[in-house]
Amino acid sequence: MKRIAKEPFLAVVMLFIISCLFLFVIYPIVRVFLYPSGKELITVLSHPRYIKAIFNSLFMVVLSTSSSAFVGFVFAYTIARTDVPLRKYFKLISLLPLFSPPFMVAFSYIMMFGKNGIITAKLLGLSVNIFGWHGLWLAQTIAFFPIAALMMEGVLQSIPPSLEYAGRNLGATGFTLFKTITFPLARPGVAGAALLVSIQVLADFGNPIMISGDFSVVATEAWMRIEGWADVSGAAILSLVLLVPSFSIFLFQRLWVGKKSYVTITGKSTQIDIRRIGSFMRWFLFAFCSVFSLLILLVYLALFMGAFVNGWGFDWTPTLRYVREIFSRSTEVTNSLVFSLLAGGGSALFSMVAAYLVSRKKFFLRRFVDFTCILPTALPGIFLGIGYSIAFTRPPVDLHGTAAIIILSLMFWNIAMGYQTGIGAFQQISPSFHEAASNLGASSMRIFKEIEIPLIKGPFFSAFIVSFIRAITTLSVIVFLATSKNVVATFSIMNLVSDGFYGKAAALTCSLLIIAFLVLGIAKLALGKRFELFKV
Amino acid sequence: MAMNEIHLRIENVHKTFGKTKALDSVSLDIARGSFTTFLGPSGCGKTTLLRMIAGFYEVEHGNLYMGDRLINDVPSHLRNAVMVFQDYALFPHMTIRENITYGLRIQKMTREDIEKRLQKTIGYLGIEALLDRTPGQISGGQQQRVALARALVMEPEILLLDEPLSNLDAKLRINIRAELRQLQRRLKITTIYVTHDQAEALSLSDRIAVMNEGKIVQYGSPFEIYYRPRNTFVASFVGIVNLMKGKVASSSSRTILVSVGGEPVLVVPADKEAERTYKPGDDITLCVRPETIRLESALRGQGNGENVFRGRVVNSIFEGSSVRYWIESLGMEFIVDIFDPGNEELNNKDVSFRINPERIHILPT
Numbered sequence: 001m002k003r004i005a006k007e008p009f010l011a012v013v014m015l016f017i018i019s020c021l022f023l024f025v026i027y028p029i030v031r032v033f034l035y036p037s038g039k040e041l042i043t044v045l046s047h048p049r050y051i052k053a054i055f056n057s058l059f060m061v062v063l064s065t066s067s068s069a070f071v072g073f074v075f076a077y078t079i080a081r082t083d084v085p086l087r088k089y090f091k092l093i094s095l096l097p098l099f100s101p102p103f104m105v106a107f108s109y110i111m112m113f114g115k116n117g118i119i120t121a122k123l124l125g126l127s128v129n130i131f132g133w134h135g136l137w138l139a140q141t142i143a144f145f146p147i148a149a150l151m152m153e154g155v156l157q158s159i160p161p162s163l164e165y166a167g168r169n170l171g172a173t174g175f176t177l178f179k180t181i182t183f184p185l186a187r188p189g190v191a192g193a194a195l196l197v198s199i200q201v202l203a204d205f206g207n208p209i210m211i212s213g214d215f216s217v218v219a220t221e222a223w224m225r226i227e228g229w230a231d232v233s234g235a236a237i238l239s240l241v242l243l244v245p246s247f248s249i250f251l252f253q254r255l256w257v258g259k260k261s262y263v264t265i266t267g268k269s270t271q272i273d274i275r276r277i278g279s280f281m282r283w284f285l286f287a288f289c290s291v292f293s294l295l296i297l298l299v300y301l302a303l304f305m306g307a308f309v310n311g312w313g314f315d316w317t318p319t320l321r322y323v324r325e326i327f328s329r330s331t332e333v334t335n336s337l338v339f340s341l342l343a344g345g346g347s348a349l350f351s352m353v354a355a356y357l358v359s360r361k362k363f364f365l366r367r368f369v370d371f372t373c374i375l376p377t378a379l380p381g382i383f384l385g386i387g388y389s390i391a392f393t394r395p396p397v398d399l400h401g402t403a404a405i406i407i408l409s410l411m412f413w414n415i416a417m418g419y420q421t422g423i424g425a426f427q428q429i430s431p432s433f434h435e436a437a438s439n440l441g442a443s444s445m446r447i448f449k450e451i452e453i454p455l456i457k458g459p460f461f462s463a464f465i466v467s468f469i470r471a472i473t474t475l476s477v478i479v480f481l482a483t484s485k486n487v488v489a490t491f492s493i494m495n496l497v498s499d500g501f502y503g504k505a506a507a508l509t510c511s512l513l514i515i516a517f518l519v520l521g522i523a524k525l526a527l528g529k530r531f532e533l534f535k536v
Numbered sequence: 537m538a539m540n541e542i543h544l545r546i547e548n549v550h551k552t553f554g555k556t557k558a559l560d561s562v563s564l565d566i567a568r569g570s571f572t573t574f575l576g577p578s579g580c581g582k583t584t585l586l587r588m589i590a591g592f593y594e595v596e597h598g599n600l601y602m603g604d605r606l607i608n609d610v611p612s613h614l615r616n617a618v619m620v621f622q623d624y625a626l627f628p629h630m631t632i633r634e635n636i637t638y639g640l641r642i643q644k645m646t647r648e649d650i651e652k653r654l655q656k657t658i659g660y661l662g663i664e665a666l667l668d669r670t671p672g673q674i675s676g677g678q679q680q681r682v683a684l685a686r687a688l689v690m691e692p693e694i695l696l697l698d699e700p701l702s703n704l705d706a707k708l709r710i711n712i713r714a715e716l717r718q719l720q721r722r723l724k725i726t727t728i729y730v731t732h733d734q735a736e737a738l739s740l741s742d743r744i745a746v747m748n749e750g751k752i753v754q755y756g757s758p759f760e761i762y763y764r765p766r767n768t769f770v771a772s773f774v775g776i777v778n779l780m781k782g783k784v785a786s787s788s789s790r791t792i793l794v795s796v797g798g799e800p801v802l803v804v805p806a807d808k809e810a811e812r813t814y815k816p817g818d819d820i821t822l823c824v825r826p827e828t829i830r831l832e833s834a835l836r837g838q839g840n841g842e843n844v845f846r847g848r849v850v851n852s853i854f855e856g857s858s859v860r861y862w863i864e865s866l867g868m869e870f871i872v873d874i875f876d877p878g879n880e881e882l883n884n885k886d887v888s889f890r891i892n893p894e895r896i897h898i899l900p901t
Binding site (some may be wrong): 181262 | 611
């Protein structure tokens with residue numbers, strides 16, 4: 001404390017960070033907990049409609065998590081450990097959904113495989129009803145396996161190659177090697193990845209709102225409560241129902257699985273020399289990855305086609321009117337862009353400063369800052385949205401319909417990613433730089449400015465890009481906060497899809513995609529190798 | 537030891553990684569039951585060669601024979617060449633017992649046979665108490681023994697060791713080094729050892745292959761490597777050396793007189809043919825080990841034909857069993873190790889020292 005008193009600027013920054021976390025993370029959570037009365041809680045939770053929704057949500061979590069984890073693992077294994085042809089392209093394609101709105105998959109599959117779907121109805125002449133749990137299952141699998149694949153690839157790559165060499169040298173080949181060495185070593189990491197995916201499936205709002213039809217899940221029911229009945233209490237209760245398992249899985253993952261992972265015992269490692277695998281396995285993996293890569297590419301294909309077709313399903317004449325409409329009346333797109341730039345920048349800056357303080361300074365509430373910065377990972381977007389709506393759309397703080405409420409919610413929803421990247425970066429920067437500078441007489445601020453900032457530029461921009469993309473593509477967080485005054489693109493897309501205006505919705509989605517990939521491309525060009533996309 | 541029978545023949549082997557040549561036409565014969573060390577700086581190709589023998593890297597060009605059998609395309613586990621890894625590569629998800637018996641279990645050996653082999657192997661290494669622990673719960677030295685046990689239990693024809701001692705502290709390293717050599721002599725397993733530590737190579741090996749930039753620079757006994765290096769690389773990589781550049785002044789049937797820094801240095805070469813090889817006026821490099829130089833008790837002149845020279849001590853360090861002096865003489869700086877030195881402080885003083893003409897090695901040009 002004495003040292004902090006000597007550096008008043010540092011003290012002000014700390015105070016600012018701590019107050020922000022209290023106000024914009026803790027306070028909304030507390031408000032959701034306190035909003036409904038006990039009686040309301042019992043009424044809602046005993047209502048058969050919501051019991052069914054809870055059951056449905058659990059069902060989807062189990063189903064979609066298993067399938068995403070499985071497909072993700074096959075992709076990861078193919079990419080990291082085999083010589084299957086085109087595996088580099090499989091990886092590239094599987095990265096695409098990470099930079100796209102999550103609901104896009106459901107939307108596109110409606111156009112592709114729905115009643116008027118170009119594949120089911122037009123090409124095959126079938127009458128398929130994609131709305132329901134099966135459509136949702138497909139959409140969620142495609143939407144969430146890429147993140148599973150990315151995490152699991154990291155897990156496989158962290159297995160020291162010498163362990164697999166040793167296994168081979170002692171006689172384990174092919175599947176035996178996989179069964180006795182590779183898979184057991186990857187298991188804790190794979191389980192961890194699956195748990196993180198399950199949080200996302202549970203919190204998924206965009207896919208079920210579009211494709212699940214009468215099959216209601218908790219996230220969509222919460223939205224209906226407000227949209228249909230203006231019942232904030234009911235929505236709060238349902239969002240709490242989402243929060244509890246999500247937060248438990250989050251804690252379990254951090255405390256238990258995190259510790260169980262195997263660490264390299266000693267020594268340096270060499271890159272593993274990839275062996276030819278059996279030709280049956282090779283073609284099986286190739287076919288498997290091809291099918292799922294195709295399913296991803298179809299998503300984009302349908303969207304781009306949809307943007308240029310007059311009336312999807314009945315009038316296939318090409319048109320530019322939707323594209324023109326976006327350019328002429330593009331409030332949503334402009335809003336999305338401006339809000340997300342601000343939220344992304346704010347989030348990256350805030351999380352880097354917080355990461356700096358936590359990793360370099362000892363202060364009161366340090367552990368609180370650490371915990372609260374990671375906490376948003378465990379908050380379903382729906383929950384945070386309801387929290388902000390309860391906390392900040394009525395006196396004393398009324399930000400109803402403002403840009404500020406959207407920007408703040410997106411900013412704080414995304415601090416966890418940037419914060420973890422930042423902590424990782426600061427851990428890599430040896431404290432001895434810091435000690436050397438301080439030994440030579442530099443103040444904390446100076447050290448931060450002259451030593452740390454140049455070293456964390458890369459992580460900062462990565463955090464900015466990831467936050468920006470998540471902000472511009474999210475629907476769940478802003479669905480309770482957007483009004484006609486501060487409307488953003490994802491919100492419009494949802495309304496357009498539910499009203500059946502697929503053309504404009506597709507054009508809007510494409511514009512989001514183009515923005516996201518442009519920003520990504522610029523970042524990649526500007527930062528090159530220092531650009532780290534996801535810290536998992 | 538049947539040192540004559542060739543157990544492993546490496547014939548003109550090449551390996552490239554991308555654009556770098558990791559192995560460049562390497563040929564080597566390794567005798568059955570011998571302890572052979574691949575010695576060289578990092579990146580010299582020694583580990584690549586070892587991994588190629590283990591079957592982890594494909595042979596791009598050239599041949600590998602085990603006995604008479606060509607093993608280029610034989611998979612790793614059918615070569616019966618078992619490797620101990622630098623990082624030990626103990627499977628963290630298995631107990632020590634499971635680790636050691638892993639290879640036997642893969643072979644579907646019966647439970648009794650596995651137990652018999654296990655008991656025999658752990659008897660050599662004194663790790664009976666560790667069997668039910670996991671690799672994370674035992675010390676580095678114990679991990680090292682377990683890794684060795686996991687290889688030995690396979691009763692390999694060839695044992696491959698990839699810098700197995702580099703992760704141990706200095707004292708333990710010397711103990712295990714001695715144990716390893718004793719065990720190898722007892723079991724008579726053909727052993728190939730990779731290290732960058734010249735002291736380890738000299739003390740363990742029957743034969744050393746010194747490698748640099750993907751090539752074998754010299755292959756010979758530790759004595760040959762140390763006292764008769766083939767070039768300046770081997771001379772300076774293995775131990776400390778004084779390299780004297782000079783011109784041949786005259787040569788007779790048994791001796792050569794070399795002019796170094798204007799002074800005549802007498803050399804009695806081990807090679808009896810030297811007279812024919814070196815002609816007056818030739819540039820040659822002489823190689824003298826620091827411990828073969830003696831300080832004279834009294835200050836004497838030089839140029840007396842006894843290889844006694846004068847110089848000034850410019851620096852010294854005390855190393856316990858010896859003192860190392862840096863002496864300026866003959867236009868260069870000599871490093872001289874003196875065992876059992878007196879109390880006298882020699883820094884900045886003039887001294888006389890003698891170089892035994894029979895201990896001077898002429899580097900072939």
